[in-house]
Amino acid sequence: MSADLQTPAARDWSKSFWRGLACKCPACGEGPVFTGYLRVTPKCAACGENLDDLRADDAPPYFTIFIVGHIIVPLILIVERAYMPPIWLHMVVWLPLTTLLSLAFLRPIKGAVVGVLWAQREKP
Numbered sequence: 350m351s352a353d354l355q356t357p358a359a360r361d362w363s364k365s366f367w368r369g370l371a372c373k374c375p376a377c378g379e380g381p382v383f384t385g386y387l388r389v390t391p392k393c394a395a396c397g398e399n400l401d402d403l404r405a406d407d408a409p410p411y412f413t414i415f416i417v418g419h420i421i422v423p424l425i426l427i428v429e430r431a432y433m434p435p436i437w438l439h440m441v442v443w444l445p446l447t448t449l450l451s452l453a454f455l456r457p458i459k460g461a462v463v464g465v466l467w468a469q470r471e472k473p
């Protein structure tokens with residue numbers, strides 16, 4: 350049996366998930382996974398792993414909206430029931446908070462998605 354017919358070892362998706370969540374390369378955990386705010390680096394600066402073809406698509410925004418929505422909406426309901434503030438105060442508080450939380454969560458969530466995508470591929 351030749352070497353290329355053997356089943357390659359699976360990658361540890363849990364480890365690459367946590368490395369991606371820390372915005373580090375899913376392969377080595379050393380180099381940064383992003384070159385900008387959300388642009389995935391084509392090649393890891395530390396280990397040289399090719400990350401160029403990992404397309405996260407709409408998954409990171411989906412998970413971000415899901416998580417931020419589950420934080421903000423209960424808070425809005427709790428504050429409304431307890432204090433009944435005017436609508437303008439809701440807008441002044443919740444819109445910026447929603448924006449800031451989304452911007453803060455999107456990058457690590459995209460890193461985690463890229464990490465899981467990387468782990469789904471087989472080792473060469």
Ligand SMILES: [Zn+2]
Nearest residue numbers: 374377393396
């Ligand atoms: Zn690396």
